[in-house]
Amino acid sequence: MKSLKEAAEVRGHSFWGRGPDNTESYNSTPHGTGFFRDGGDYDSYYGRFFLNWYSRVLIDHGDRVLSMANLAFEGNSIAAKLSGIHWWYKTASHAAELTAGFYNPSNRDGYGPIAAMLKKHEAALNFTCVELRTLDQHEDFPEALADPEGLVWQVLNAAWDANIPVASENALPCYDREGYNKILENAKPLNDPDGRHLSCFTYLRLNTTLLEPQNFVEFERFVKRMHGEAVSDLGLLPRTTQETKLE
Numbered sequence: 001m002k003s004l005k006e007a008a009e010v011r012g013h014s015f016w017g018r019g020p021d022n023t024e025s026y027n028s029t030p031h032g033t034g035f036f037r038d039g040g041d042y043d044s045y046y047g048r049f050f051l052n053w054y055s056r057v058l059i060d061h062g063d064r065v066l067s068m069a070n071l072a073f074e075g076n077s078i079a080a081k082l083s084g085i086h087w088w089y090k091t092a093s094h095a096a097e098l099t100a101g102f103y104n105p106s107n108r109d110g111y112g113p114i115a116a117m118l119k120k121h122e123a124a125l126n127f128t129c130v131e132l133r134t135l136d137q138h139e140d141f142p143e144a145l146a147d148p149e150g151l152v153w154q155v156l157n158a159a160w161d162a163n164i165p166v167a168s169e170n171a172l173p174c175y176d177r178e179g180y181n182k183i184l185e186n187a188k189p190l191n192d193p194d195g196r197h198l199s200c201f202t203y204l205r206l207n208t209t210l211l212e213p214q215n216f217v218e219f220e221r222f223v224k225r226m227h228g229e230a231v232s233d234l235g236l237l238p239r240t241t242q243e244t245k246l247e
Helices: 002-011 045-072 095-100 112-120 134-140 148-161 177-187 213-226
Strands: 079-081 124-127 166-169 200-202
Touching (some): 045 112, 124 148, 148 166, 148 177
């Protein structure tokens, strides 16, 4: 907490040199706290100071780690993996992201500064949950106010806008066409005027379920489409196509 106290003293508010005292417990909902609720202290002068300090400390840490990594692995490509924290994305505060150090409430872009730091080190950004659909989250966890599609769109575009390579992977087991279509949609956005796309994708994972006949047929079609032209649905896969790799 020494860094926080020093930052507070520089701002001329030494009493800000402490963490929030109204975030309640680990399992509290955002609207059940004084800090994360709509109109809460997260958006006060103190809240903005604290959250900016918190996120800056983590970005600076990443900056130092990548500096050392580039020295140790000179000549090799390096990627930094960001966690996909999509619960509470549909609230104003984005409490789960704030807690993890991503200063990304609804009125601020928290991923642009991270992408800029990665750009400084010529590092790629690796993100997850590109197969998740917001509708499914609303059906399974309606109280979480999650929006994985909104989060993925924001993070991928922050990286592409910074002109850094973007890699990704699925967060949960994925064997169905709807999940594969969502991955394709994120990997190669349709009608993107700049032709932006993922540089690589890691599929999780090889197991006995994937090797079941119907699941493997779907997976085979998915892999072919990842190396083909962008379409909106795997069902549109032609019998023959000129393949174009993601690279």
